[in-house]
Amino acid sequence: MGIKADFRRRYYRKKSDKKKGIEALFTLDAQFEVGDELAVFFGRSGSGKTTALQCISGLLEPNGGKIVVNGNVYFDCHKRINLPVQQRSLGYVFQSYALFPHMDVKKNIAYGLKGWDEKDREERVNEMLQMLEIKGLEDNYPSQLSGGQKQRVALARALAPKPDILLLDEPFSALDRVVRMKLREKIKEIQRELKIPVLFITHNHVEAFTIADKIVIFHDGRVQQIGTPEEVFYHPKNSHVAELVGITNIFTDSSVIKDDEMAGTLTIGCENLKVTAKRPECQVKERISWGIRPENLRILPETDEAISNENTFHACVKNMVNKGSTKTLALEIKEHNNLMIAEISDQFFESLNLKENDRCLVRIERDRIVLF
Known part of the structure; x- marks a missing residue:
């Protein structure tokens, strides 16, 4: 059945400017639906992802709205319902693992099984040891475990009581790349097996797009877009989403100069930069924003023959990383005083033989332009 959420929470937090100690009122306004799938909460630090997770868990109380999980009302402002954490059927895995240092692995996993009879509790712990592939570690203490092993124990403890929903707050951020990859696959496998909603917070866009069935984009306390990884990646709704999914070259509030429905093209831009893009199927607005991923910019040697091509501009290399x-x-488009970021393979870069302050050509393929 999944989760339906529409709630708000207002709270004070430190401002991100140089005025230390200054706090400002921040409002989280979260609206989303997630079925029995793995949904990633994605956004920058301070965008409201963790606060949303804590409101769902009951660690924080919203100021208004409603939260329903599998038909069970966890929070309803109008009906004055706010179930305490222990009455919400959920598993929560923290970034810091939060294992009890004085308990061995077996006791950590069994912690949430109070009230179960001894035989059922023993069977369930063994099931979790098997599922998370930590059989043989049950007598170890957290101090004797690696980071990946601790995370598996934390997952086992969260899943042991058979929750209706699993919440994961940046669970892999402290782990190395290989361990992260293995645990990502494990989480996907567990979700498919248990068929419960999983809400997963991450800052890592590679992690987000490899693990998610659905992505919920947060920015400044608002849900900006919800969709499959492909929908969010290829069709961002606004510049905030575009930047988050890796479109570093963004040009906002451009004018539609020419709309050629017959040719299926759209010429957009402003006085200092005009490009022709593939025309979207939806109705075209008079003002439109567009962007291009750094890996989709084509860099060419500066030749007179190539400059006649569509969307091709003279550029100067200002910086290289x-x-x-x-x-x-970092490329300065000379005639237009715009800076663009390009990413090219090391092998291709060597063939261009470019240095800082060298001139080149930048070509933007029309079907690589993203409109929003």
């Missing part, structure tokens, strides 16, 4: 297998270039 070596990322190992790729190079990131």
